[in-house]
Amino acid sequence: MRIAVHQMCSGTAPSRNVENMAAAIYQSSETGAKMYFAPEMSFMLDKDRNRAAESIVSESGNEGLKYLADVAGKCRMWVHIGSMPVLDQSNGKYANRSIIIDANGQIRARYDKMHLFDVDLSTGESWRESSTYLPGAGPVAVQCPLGLMGLSICYDLRFPDLYSAYAKSGVDVLAVPAAFTVPTGQAHWHALLRARAIEAQAFVIAAAQSGTHEDGRQTFGHSLVIDPWGEVLLDMNEMESIGYANLELNRLAEVRSQIPAQHNRREITMPVKIC
Template structure:
C-alpha cells in the first residue's frame, strides 16, 4: 500500500496553548498536502527544563490540552495523528514522556511511554537526568494500522537497537523516533542512527523533531526525517524552525528490502564467552 506520511517539525515553547495552536496549524498543512498519517515531535506540549515550571503546567492524560486537541484534530481531518510525545502528570508525582496515536474517529488507539532515560553529561557542559523527573516505560509497542504496522520509540530510545529489532520481528514496517535531540548529539549522530535503524530492520523510519532555540534556552537539532528501508533519506527538515516533512510510503519496499537482505530471518541465538588472560609465557599474537 502507498500513502503519504508527514513529520511535523516544531519549536515548542513553555506555553501549552501556544504549542497546541502551532500543532494544529502544521497538521492542517500536512493534511492539505495529502498526508493521512501525521507525527509530531517529542514534547509537543511544552519544552521546559525548569522542573517547577514544568510541574506547574502539567495535567493528567484526561485533561491534557495536547491530548484533547489531537483527538479533535484527528477526527476533524479524518487522519491517524501520532503525538510524538507530551509530558503527562502521573499519580505518584512523576511524569510520563508519553506518545499517543489517534484514529480518524478521534479515538486513542495506542499510547507509549519512553523507555530509555536520557541521563548523560555532554562535553559542552550540558547535563541531563531524565530519570530524576520521568518514570520510564516498560513495554514496546506495535500498532496495526490499516496502511502499515507501526513501532514506537521516543528520542533516546533510538540508541537502543534491540527495541526496534523486537518491533520489527513483530512485524513493524514503520519505526518511529520523534525527538528533541540536542544540537551537539544531533550533529554527531542523528542521521547515522536513523539510517542505521532503517537499514538493519528493513523498515521505514519516521522522525519528527524539535528544532531551534526554545524559550527555556534549550537548543534542539531539528532535521526531521523520513528514511526508507534501504537507508535512503526521502525527506528532511532544516536545522531550525517549523516545517512539514512529507513523503510517499510504499510498504512493498519493506518486503523488498527484507527479501534482499533477510537479516531478521538469519539472526541466531549465541553464547557469550569471556576469554581468560593468556598464561605467563603463553603464545602471544
C-alpha cells in the same frame, strides 16, 4: 502513502504549541497526507521544572490532547503527537508518553519512553530525566495505515535491543520523535536512524525539535524519513516547518527479498565467550 512530518520549536506554553499542531494537521490533511507526526515534547519544552510542573497534568485531564483528538477526527487523519509529559497522580512522577490517535479521533496506542537521558555532555550541559520521569515498561507497536508501527522516543534510539525486538515482531515502520541536542545530533543522528532502518528493514519516521527554544535550549532538527534500504527520503534541515514524504509500502517486500535478514536471524541465548 503520503505522510506529514512537523518539525517544531516548541515553547513553554502548551496552548500555543497545541494550536500550532492543530493548524499543521489541518494543513497536512488538505495536501492529502494520511498521517501526521510531531516531535518529542511537542506540547511543551521547558527545562524550568517548577514552571513546567504547573502545566503537566494527567492524560485524562489534558484538554490539549482532547482538542487534537477532535481535530484528527474532523480531518479523518491519524495523528502521532510525538510525546508529551503526563502526570501519574498515584506517585507524583511523570511519564514521557507517545500517543497515537486514529482517524476517528480515538487513542489507539500509548508508549512511555523506556530509556531516560541522564548524561553530562562535554559542552557543560547536564540532563537528569530520571529525577522526575519514570521509564516505560516495554515496547509497543500499533497497526496503522502504514502497517505495524513500533514506537520509541529520542534517547531510545541508542539502544538497539529495543529495535531488534521490533524487527522480530515484523514492524513495517519505526517512529522516533526526538529533541536531540545539537552536539549529539551532529555526531550521531543520521547514522543511528539509518542504521535502525537498515537493521529492521523498516521505514523510519523521526520528527524532531529544532532551533533555539523559549527556555534557552537548542535542538538539532533534521527531521528524517528513511526507507528500509537506508535511503533518506526527507531531511528537513533546521527550519521549523511541515515536510511531506510519499512512502512506497511495496518497498518493504522488495528490500526484504533482496536481503532476508529477518529470516536468517539466529537467536543469541548464550553469554559471550571471552578468550
